[in-house]
Amino acid sequence: MSNRLRHLGIIMDGNGRWAKKHGFKRNRGHEAGAEVVREITAFCANHHEIETLTLYAFSTENWRRPKIEVDFLMRLISRYLKKELKNYMNNGVRFETIGNLEPFSKELRGTIEKTKELTKNNTKLVQILALNYGARDEIVRSIKKLLQEKKEINIENISDFLDTPYSDLDLLIRTSGEERVSNFLLWQIAYSEFAFTKTLWPDFTTIELEKIIENFKKRERRFGAV
Ligand code: IPE
Ligand code: IPE
Ligand code: MG
Numbered sequence: 001m002s003n004r005l006r007h008l009g010i011i012m013d014g015n016g017r018w019a020k021k022h023g024f025k026r027n028r029g030h031e032a033g034a035e036v037v038r039e040i041t042a043f044c045a046n047h048h049e050i051e052t053l054t055l056y057a058f059s060t061e062n063w064r065r066p067k068i069e070v071d072f073l074m075r076l077i078s079r080y081l082k083k084e085l086k087n088y089m090n091n092g093v094r095f096e097t098i099g100n101l102e103p104f105s106k107e108l109r110g111t112i113e114k115t116k117e118l119t120k121n122n123t124k125l126v127q128i129l130a131l132n133y134g135a136r137d138e139i140v141r142s143i144k145k146l147l148q149e150k151k152e153i154n155i156e157n158i159s160d161f162l163d164t165p166y167s168d169l170d171l172l173i174r175t176s177g178e179e180r181v182s183n184f185l186l187w188q189i190a191y192s193e194f195a196f197t198k199t200l201w202p203d204f205t206t207i208e209l210e211k212i213i214e215n216f217k218k219r220e221r222r223f224g225a226v
Helices: 015-021 026-045 067-091 106-119 135-148 155-160 206-218
Strands: 007-011 052-059 093-098 125-133 171-174 193-196
Touching: 015 026, 026 052, 026 067, 026 125, 026 206, 052 067, 067 093, 067 106, 067 125, 093 106, 125 135, 135 155, 171 206, 193 206
Parallel strands: 007 052, 007 171, 052 125, 093 125, 171 193
Antiparallel strands: none
16 A cells, blocks of 8 residues: 655755856745745645645744845745635635744734635645744744643643644655755654755746655655564
């Protein structure tokens, strides 16, 4: 029996290098990357197994980038969500986020909340954008909430109080040739399969995704057993 792919996570990396390669400013790479998010999300919504797609869009460490790039990314996220609403509805996608939204502008938080609200009854796919997300931050916040509610610290409770009570990740893909996790879903990848590709995110296609999934299907997942 082949593996089931219910929860796919992607570290979308390489926008800046893609732009540089084509002689553009980094922002053009982020714009091109947003188009790929749209295509991959539609593919996953129409895939018979995938229930959740978690995309790393902005890490807790990405604030270290020049202000001009951070500001551009904030505007891009807002623009993407507004433009995407029609596609979310057409493709049956529910929009969710993980990460701490507090530092974002009121306007952006409003757009995020509105998109969640409007898409909450869609059932073909949950698209989760990781925004100001860091796995260490998420785990700490989970434990703080458990302590506040005087609950026992155990694996099940920590999982339940994460931003993602959605499920463990089955497959994690990172584009651009970097082979590291960069503080993405540490807790949820305990038994994930990994796939690294040299393709830069703006060049990533559904054809390549299909190939990666095909390879994932053939792997033997043991979960510690024999
Ligand atoms: C990923 O592309 C997008 C974000 C982190 C927001 P990068 O911007 O990290 O692109 P590279 O790694 O510099 O090529
Ligand atoms: C990870 O990519 C974060 C996102 C894709 C949003 P980075 O480009 O920020 O990661 P590092 O700095 O290369 O590890
Ligand atoms: Mg990068």
